[in-house]
Amino acid sequence: MSNSAIAVSGLRKKYGDKVVLDGIDLDVPEGTIFSLLGPNGAGKTTTVNVLSTLTKADGGSVQVAGHDIATEAKAVRAAIGVTGQFAAVDELLTGQENLRLMVDLHGLSTKAGKRTITELLERFDLVEAATKPTSTYSGGMRRKLDLAMTLVGNPRIVFLDEPTTGLDPRSRRTMWSIVGDLVADGVTIFLTTQYLEEADQLADRIAVLDQGRLVAQGTPAELKRQIPGTHVRLRFTDNSRLDGAARLFPGATRDDEALTLRIPSDGGTASLRALLDRLDEYGLAAEEFSVHTPDLDDVFLALTGNTAEVVAK
Structure with missing residues (x-):
């Protein structure tokens, strides 16, 4: 059996009197794509922030890459990469310079840094645009560069927060292909998305979060079979x-x-x-x-009472 890349038990988080996460349990096997869905305010972003050590939990236990997030946060950060909803690239720098910045932050040697930059530019088809300011990049190119920057440190686990929001269909499918290649290389992907088709296409397992509680977990096919209409x-x-x-x-x-x-x-x-x-x-x-069988839109509506258009954060 696969080892767990992420193991969550009884995770709780509240802000003031508002309970945002109410004792959730998750298990994400290594080398898989796990997608977290939920309506606005369900707690998805808080979950990602806790798992990536950006926010402290109020209760429960969480292990990421075999490390406890409460006592081994530094080790967790060394093992993960996070790509947010909006591309975190410096528009005043070229694509190559953005990657160089990440190389320097990770403390790679000059030789290793050059090799990493070259490999990532080639992998993400950004060689021709490497010396151009990222302000001239299309949305799809910025997202690719953003993910490339995340991969500089060779993370074993990558958190992707709505990675294809706003992209055209071709750019979206290019990102799907890149994500698939990462998993083929053994990387674990924790994905939040507002596109149910994306979760259906990519995810090995899906969890649906609603009002801070997990209301369903399973493969896309298993979730669809839970809903009347098959x-x-x-x-x-x-x-x-x-x-x-x-x-x-x-x-x-x-x-x-x-x-x-x-x-x-x-x-x-x-x-x-x-x-x-x-x-x-x-x-x-x-x-x-x-x-x-019902599609994920039907599943989402039945489980949360919300339409698919509000699956974003």
Whole structure:
């Protein structure tokens, strides 16, 4: 089994009388992408701030990269990188100079620093723009440079706070590809995002935070199966077969024009096998068979009562 990159138990944080985090538990395996979703004010940013040692917790235990954040904060900081919602680049400097600044802050030798800068510029396709002021960069280029700066210290865990907000679809997918490459290299990603499609595409596991409490955790597929609306869609070649199948499944919804039958299901293998066996028992064959599940928008709405448009901080 994978080791935990981040292990959280009973995490609590409040500001005055307002409880922001009310005893949350998280476990993020090494080399995976973990996405934290939640409506405005749910406590996502506070969670990231606590895990990255920027804010002290009021209770609970947290280990990041095997280190206790309360007693080994320096070791935690050495193991992590944080990329905020807005690109933290100096617009008066070139891309190369921004990277040089991070190299100097990390205390790398001249030789190692030059090698790191060259590798990162190539990795993020910023070689041609390296000597240009970052004020001339597009939003996507700034986000790439920001992430490149985060990687100067070779962090084992990277916190990405809404890394693709405001980017066009092409730049967003470029960032997805970069994140995938990082995980392939063994980096652990802790992601917050306002795009549910992004979490669905990238995350190995997702946690939904609402009013300081975790209301659900699991893989994207597991979360979708929790929400009513999963169904099997069968399409037949003629009305006689459709009629026969409809008699077998009284709770199904039929569409005579499309010759389809929609049968409520949990989408699990056991229920699907039982459904197909029942059709076979009565000699009924469907021309098409598909399983339809709610998307993450449906999951988010059902769990929090909020629409996907307010998944940001």
